[in-house]
Amino acid sequence: MEGPGNLEQETKTCKADATSRSRYRETLPQIIDSIVDSCQKETRLSHISPERIPSRQAVKEILSRTHQLLFPGYFSRENIDPVNLNYEIGSMVTVLFELLARQITHSFRHQCFRYSLPCVGCEEKGYQEAVTLLLSIPGLQKILSTDVMAAYEGDPAAGSSDEIIFSYPGILAISIYRIAHQLYKQEIPLLPRMMTEYAHSITGIDIHPGATSGESFFIDHGTGVVIGETTEIGKGVRIYQGVTLGALSLPKDAGEQWRGKKRHPTIEDDVILYSGATILGGDTTIGARSTIGGNVWITESVPPDTRVIMEEPRLHFK
Structure with missing residues (x-):
């Protein structure tokens, strides 16, 4: 059974907790004002509008x-x-x-x-x-x-x-x-x-809505596929996981300069792009009926009916 000393101590603790909570709550108006001020300054991060x-x-x-x-x-x-x-x-x-x-x-x-x-x-x-x-x-x-x-x-x-x-x-x-x-x-x-x-x-699978694609488009498995805004894809193209159809590296301030211009590759009809292939650049075209092997990195055009593969790697067992 608790004695009067314990009860008195508990009462003091509760009062101290209540005082402490009140002190912290008193800081909230200042926090609110600072957030409102930030919202008004950082207009890119807020949508303060009646609409x-x-x-x-x-x-x-x-x-x-x-x-x-x-x-x-x-x-x-x-x-x-x-x-x-x-x-x-x-x-x-x-x-x-x-x-x-x-x-x-x-x-x-x-x-x-x-x-x-x-x-x-x-x-x-x-x-x-x-x-x-x-x-x-x-x-x-x-x-x-x-x-x-x-x-x-x-x-x-x-x-x-x-x-x-x-x-x-x-x-x-x-x-x-x-x-x-x-x-x-x-x-x-x-x-x-x-x-x-x-x-x-x-x-x-990340496909920009601006990319264009013909009929009979197939993405198998798909995880990690990236298709940029100005990519053009023909008919009957097959793409496997991890393929990137992207832009070449652009300068830091190139946003306005390149916005709306062709930055991503063109993939012609009946091309197969195997997993991990990376194809970059607006001037890069993969010709019709070509096959691009896994993990290939391409920044230049490939003629039609071409097979591009990596040189066979050597394994070392230790």
Whole structure:
């Protein structure tokens, strides 16, 4: 049983703790003022505006719902059959349209307010561009069908197109890239890059939405693949993990000087790039039907029908 001395000591400790907490809390207004001051000075790191910025969570939802349209029946919560097809597609399109229009509007408004640009009629522009993307869905389905077939024909481990659609990170990254590329062509700010960076975060495959790619594009395994903004990829190209299609080293202050210019390679039709290959430079072209071996480093063009491999390494056992 505790005596009166122990109780008195405990009371003193509690009072001391309460005083200490109060003293620390008194510093909070000063901390708040310093953070607010920093927000006002460091404008690159803050979005202090009455207009909402595009939402990362909304971008994920847009991609999820667009996937339901691109691959009907695969990712839908409801079963889709010939009887309810019109109803289900109609429901998907209606919800996606509103989501898209809202986020595209936020993107344009953010740009206008952030950089004091002339008004482009953001809300109407949002609805207009949402319709344009939805109109592109059949075309996106057509080219994605060739991508899935390329994966099936190029990978002996693929059991079916169902397996590829459900589980291949390369197909997921390519499908998100193709959606983002369509928005990139429509000159929608922010959203395309947010989409491909989301794909990068979940697949390890980094494709800039500005890159162009022909049909029957296959990325096998895919982890560590990097494809830069001005890369041009032809038809029937196959890429393995760890491949980089990048730019040559640029000076520290080259951002404005090189922005929008060709900095990344061109890969012509039916080229195979094996794991770890690094191909750099806007003037570098890999000719059609060429095969680039693993861990090769290339900064010069390769003629068509060429096989490039590393000299066989020597192993030393000690």
